[in-house]
Amino acid sequence: MSxxxxxxxxxxxxxxxxxxxxxxxxxxxxxxxxxSLAHNLLKNVAIDAKNKGAKHRQVA
Incomplete structure (x- = not known):
């Protein structure tokens, strides 16, 4: 099965x-x-949230 x-x-x-x-x-x-637009927007929001969390951890 593929x-x-x-x-x-x-x-x-x-x-x-x-x-x-x-x-x-x-x-x-x-x-x-x-x-497709909704999928890509949700993907970008998730990436932005992940990057924001990484920046927050670097500052603290």
Whole structure:
């Protein structure tokens, strides 16, 4: 059994995407774009929080 690409696995398992909500290819592309944007924003927030915590530990 092969492993899914981590981004698609996260969107499917952790964001609850089991089916697309919209129909037609342009609408599905838009939906995938929004999901990708949300995934990347959450990833950036997590990285920023981790870096902020590392800076806080260096100062203290």
């Amino acid at each position: 492993e899914l690409e981590p981004v698609f696995r996260d969107i499917k398992n952790y964001r609850g995407l089991k089916r697309y909500l919209l129909r037609s290819l342009p609408k599905v592309r838009l939906e995938v774009g929004w999901l």
